[in-house]
Amino acid sequence: MVLDALNVGMLQMQKAEDEIVKAALMGFVSKYGLLGFMTALPTTPRFTEYDAVYLPKNHFIRAESMLMMEYIGQFFPFEKPDIHAGKDVEFSWSFDSTNHDKDMMALALAFEDCPMAQNMSFQREYAEPYDWLATQFKDWAFTFVASYLYYVDKEKVDEEDLIGYSLGVAAFGGIAPTYHIELLDRPTIVWDFHSLLLGIQMMFSFMLTDEKSPLRLCKQCETVFLGTRADAKFCSPRCKNLYGVDKHRRKESRG
Numbered sequence: 001m002v003l004d005a006l007n008v009g010m011l012q013m014q015k016a017e018d019e020i021v022k023a024a025l026m027g028f029v030s031k032y033g034l035l036g037f038m039t040a041l042p043t044t045p046r047f048t049e050y051d052a053v054y055l056p057k058n059h060f061i062r063a064e065s066m067l068m069m070e071y072i073g074q075f076f077p078f079e080k081p082d083i084h085a086g087k088d089v090e091f092s093w094s095f096d097s098t099n100h101d102k103d104m105m106a107l108a109l110a111f112e113d114c115p116m117a118q119n120m121s122f123q124r125e126y127a128e129p130y131d132w133l134a135t136q137f138k139d140w141a142f143t144f145v146a147s148y149l150y151y152v153d154k155e156k157v158d159e160e161d162l163i164g165y166s167l168g169v170a171a172f173g174g175i176a177p178t179y180h181i182e183l184l185d186r187p188t189i190v191w192d193f194h195s196l197l198l199g200i201q202m203m204f205s206f207m208l209t210d211e212k213s214p215l216r217l218c219k220q221c222e223t224v225f226l227g228t229r230a231d232a233k234f235c236s237p238r239c240k241n242l243y244g245v246d247k248h249r250r251k252e253s254r255g
Contacts, residue, residue, distance in 0.1 A: 004031070005200050036198075037128050037132060038195075043056060045178075052066065075128065076125050118195070121195070143208075146166075216232050216233070218233070218236075220239035220242050221235065
């Protein structure tokens with residue numbers, strides 16, 4: 001999933017045609033789902049328990065705070081949920097039951113112990129702006145490329161370029177999942193991923209810093225892949241052979 005996300009972003013960095021990028025992005029969403037911006041962006045996924053939503057600095061919403069009802073409206077452009085406020089700002093929500101099928105009802109029951117907004121983000125009426133999705137995938141790809149090139153080019157480029165790579169990676173993050181402790185066989189940290197975005201972001205962070213199976217960029221097709229060793233250069237034997245053929249042809253043309 002992380003590799004698929006990075007490679008959607010790589011298409012944008014390679015300036016692929018819009019239709020190709022769109023097909024890849026929609027393929028990711030069809031396979032894995034939307035990223036869950038609604039619960040990922042605020043300071044707490046339980047923002048529906050308050051009158052206002054507070055937002056750390058992000059690429060998508062400039063406001064530092066927003067009325068809760070106004071914020072939810074950002075993600076329901078077609079049919080808005082019917083939200084009722086009770087005493088002490090306790091909210092409940094529903095959609096027109098005539099348009100709500102059994103699958104959506106089952107999801108609502110499955111997530112009834114989760115933050116209300118997380119439950120809502122799995123409903124059919126929930127939506128996320130295409131440009132937000134495209135930007136997020138591109139940001140992940142940029143972070144990977146900056147980190148990758150920092151080490152590949154370390155002996156070839158000047159200090160200014162290396163500082164640029166470092167600043168690019170330093171800009172990554174800003175949104176962190178919460179966690180709680182459960183008493184299993186031993187006290188265990190359990191991460192609370194209330195959105196797909198946070199799950200991908202944390203898995204990407206671990207993969208980016210993994211020395212045994214590092215993320216690599218194919219020297220032939222520029223696809224991001226998981227290397228079986230630190231010096232892996234190609235995502236497949238086919239790409240390795242193609243690179244060798246192309247290199248031989250370039251050598252002959254110069255000769």
